[in-house]
Amino acid sequence: xxxxxxxxxxxxxxxxxxxxxxxxxxxxxxxxxxxxxxxxxxxxxxxxxxxxxxxxxxxxxxxxxxxxxxxxxxxxxxxxxxxxxxxxxxxxxxxxxxxxxxxxxxxxxxxxxxxxxxxxxxxxxxxxxxxxxxxxxxxxxxxxxxxxxxxxxxxx
Amino acid sequence: xxxxxxxxxxxxxxxxxxxxxxxxxxxxxxxxxxxxxxxxxxxxxxxxxxxxxxxxxxxxxxxxxxxxxxxxxxxxxxxxxxxxxxxxxxxxxxxxxxxxxxxxxxxxxxxxxxxxxxxxxxxxxxxxxxxxxxxxxxxxxxxxxxxxxxxxxxxxxxxxxxxxxxxxxxxxxxxxxxxxxxxxxxxxxxxxxxxxxxxxxxxxxxxxxxxxxxxxxxxxxxxxxxxxxxxxxxxxxxxxxxxxxxxxxxxxxxxxxxxxxxxxxxxxxxxxxxxxxxxxxxxxxxxxxxxxxxxxxxxxxxxxxxxxxxxxxxxxxxxxxxxxxxxxxxxxxxxxxxxxxxxxxxxxxxxxxxxxxxxxxxxxxxxxxxxxxxxxxxxxxxxxxxxxxxxxxxxxxxxxxxxxxxxxxxxxxxxxxxxxxxxxxxxxxxxxxxxxxxxxxxxxxxxxxxxxxxxxxxxxxxxxxxxxxxxxxxxxxxxxxxxxxxxxxxxxxxxxxxx
Numbered sequence: 001x002x003x004x005x006x007x008x009x010x011x012x013x014x015x016x017x018x019x020x021x022x023x024x025x026x027x028x029x030x031x032x033x034x035x036x037x038x039x040x041x042x043x044x045x046x047x048x049x050x051x052x053x054x055x056x057x058x059x060x061x062x063x064x065x066x067x068x069x070x071x072x073x074x075x076x077x078x079x080x081x082x083x084x085x086x087x088x089x090x091x092x093x094x095x096x097x098x099x100x101x102x103x104x105x106x107x108x109x110x111x112x113x114x115x116x117x118x119x120x121x122x123x124x125x126x127x128x129x130x131x132x133x134x135x136x137x138x139x140x141x142x143x144x145x146x147x148x149x150x151x152x153x154x155x156x
Numbered sequence: 157x158x159x160x161x162x163x164x165x166x167x168x169x170x171x172x173x174x175x176x177x178x179x180x181x182x183x184x185x186x187x188x189x190x191x192x193x194x195x196x197x198x199x200x201x202x203x204x205x206x207x208x209x210x211x212x213x214x215x216x217x218x219x220x221x222x223x224x225x226x227x228x229x230x231x232x233x234x235x236x237x238x239x240x241x242x243x244x245x246x247x248x249x250x251x252x253x254x255x256x257x258x259x260x261x262x263x264x265x266x267x268x269x270x271x272x273x274x275x276x277x278x279x280x281x282x283x284x285x286x287x288x289x290x291x292x293x294x295x296x297x298x299x300x301x302x303x304x305x306x307x308x309x310x311x312x313x314x315x316x317x318x319x320x321x322x323x324x325x326x327x328x329x330x331x332x333x334x335x336x337x338x339x340x341x342x343x344x345x346x347x348x349x350x351x352x353x354x355x356x357x358x359x360x361x362x363x364x365x366x367x368x369x370x371x372x373x374x375x376x377x378x379x380x381x382x383x384x385x386x387x388x389x390x391x392x393x394x395x396x397x398x399x400x401x402x403x404x405x406x407x408x409x410x411x412x413x414x415x416x417x418x419x420x421x422x423x424x425x426x427x428x429x430x431x432x433x434x435x436x437x438x439x440x441x442x443x444x445x446x447x448x449x450x451x452x453x454x455x456x457x458x459x460x461x462x463x464x465x466x467x468x469x470x471x472x473x474x475x476x477x478x479x480x481x482x483x484x485x486x487x488x489x490x491x492x493x494x495x496x497x498x499x500x501x502x503x504x505x506x507x508x509x510x511x512x513x514x515x516x517x518x519x520x521x522x523x524x525x526x527x528x529x530x531x532x533x534x535x536x537x538x539x540x541x542x543x544x545x546x547x548x549x550x551x552x553x554x555x556x557x558x559x560x561x562x563x564x565x566x567x568x569x570x571x572x573x574x575x576x577x578x579x580x581x582x583x584x585x586x587x588x589x590x591x592x593x594x595x596x597x598x599x600x601x602x603x604x605x606x607x608x609x610x611x612x613x614x615x616x617x618x619x620x621x622x623x624x625x626x627x628x629x630x631x632x633x634x635x636x637x638x639x640x641x642x643x644x645x646x647x648x649x650x651x652x653x654x655x
Contacts, residue, residue: 051330118544
């Protein structure tokens with residue numbers, strides 16, 4: 001295991017352990033047992049306790065593993081990192097926009113931005129794909145498949 | 157005999173125009189998903205759920221099942237043509253399939269894969285018909301203690317075979333179960349872990365979570381790698397020679413048995429039967445040195461086992477309500493979305509639906525054969541779709557799928573959050589499959605355990621009084637102990653997390 005991978009495993013496992021500790025606390029706020037038997041906090045309490053145990057053992061296991069010195073990075077850099085971040089950002093932006101301007105406009109912007117950022121440079125191809133993926137998809141899903149999507153501000 | 161009557165009625169329903177159309181659309185979309193690198197059957201099935209939102213339950217399940225086995229076959233095309241498995245189970249196909257393509261025999265490899273998949277799928281479905289109904293009848297005698305023990309056994313088998321690190325798999329299972337507890341307490345109706353957020357009262361949606369973990373997570377990984385492929389294969393001559401037929405027939409038979417039997421065991425994963433079938437063929441071959449250099453029986457055995465597994469793995473889902481892999485868990489989620497709980501009661505309450513779905517497997521396998529033999533060249537062209545369009549298109553489906561079920565933008569955020577989480581966990585090589593299965597089984601596990609303990613007045617000794625429950629609870633202990641004591645013996649049986 002490389003040093004970076006080990007660091008990643010330790011951070012991830014510690015975070016999971018913290019979630020389990022938090023769940024123990026939350027379970028204790030619910031009743032563990034009541035007059036009918038196990039209460040709402042029963043299952044989550046014992047599960048979280050097991051989670052803490054597994055996380056603790058995993059941290060020890062990872063800690064004891066020999067470290068291999070290497071330049072290998074866990075997460076991408078440069079152009080690869082840009083592509084990953086632009087996808088996350090574009091979905092987040094589209095989700096925010098959808099609440100205000102509806103599916104069609106949000107998707108129009110989302111598709112245009114993302115296809116351009118991922119390397120497409122032909123404006124007519126971007127435009128056609130954006131229109132088909134926003135207005136076209138909206139029409140197909142709402143009219144043909146009866147799936148409700150966020151309407152635009154002009155919808156009555 | 158009763159089963160046969162139901163099956164015949166189911167076949168009639170499966171051959172109705174609408175259901176035939178859903179099976180056809182599912183096979184086409186599934187193959188498309190399988191062909192596109194970076195999207196496995198679990199992701200494919202999850203992201204295509206929105207297409208079935210407003211279909212009737214039977215049509216929706218038929219279509220999603222067709223997507224599943226279509227995707228299982230679709231992965232073969234990329235394995236043979238460009239040495240990139242479309243999904244985990246096709247890894248073994250790459251070994252000889254790509255070598256055959258380099259020798260100008262890509263058509264033969266793809267044809268024998270389609271025929272092997274067809275035979276494996278049909279025979280496994282016949283065996284499913286024979287096994288599922290009696291197993292479901294037996295399961296009807298189960299009480300909550302047995303169901304709880306069954307789910308624990310299933311989960312532990314998944315954990316045991318889920319990855320290199322058992323502790324990580326156990327931790328992911330615990331977290332998956334904890335996540336499933338968010339929302340209203342199923343027994344008392346009290347809100348839990350909702351923190352006053354209204355959207356959490358219904359719990360964390362299964363569809364946004366799997367779309368995030370599999371769909372968005374896999375796209376982020378693909379975006380990081382960004383590969384482009386060139387196809388250089390002659391697909392004009394696609395029918396195998398007489399010698400190739402002779403070599404493949406035995407492999408197809410053995411692959412069918414291996415695939416079906418391993419499909420019955422939760423947690424084995426599709427890669428194990430394909431690997432075992434391949435190794436068996438190599439061991440019994442008079443010329444084992446041909447393997448790895450374009451042996452057609454290597455392709456036939458792996459692909460047959462793959463499809464027989466896909467149909468065999470429907471047995472624990474339909475008869476017991478226990479999903480055996482993440483993809484089957486996604487299908488189980490689709491059943492639940494449609495107001496159906498897979499398991500023995502479904503055979504009793506909705507026999508016409510269950511048997512129509514089972515009958516549709518026969519129809520789907522025939523459709524797949526028809527689609528895949530002559531249209532291989534067309535599928536291969538899909539590999540030329542630029543990543544910018546592929547990625548954006550899949551994300552549109554993910555957003556619609558996450559939003560469409562409850563018309564909630566909160567679910568789109570959940571999908572994105574789990575997408576990032578899935579990406580990080582995959583980068584670290586954490587096993588994701590146990591968490592997905594735990595997420596779907598969690599509410600039922602909790603309800604079974606609490607009902608059992610209410611019956612016994614809070615005493616765990618009730619499990620000692622129920623021999624079947626005790627035996628089922630012993631399974632995980634034996635498996636986990638065996639893995640802990642002889643880890644190397646199990647190393648080859650472990651499932652990759654790609655699925």
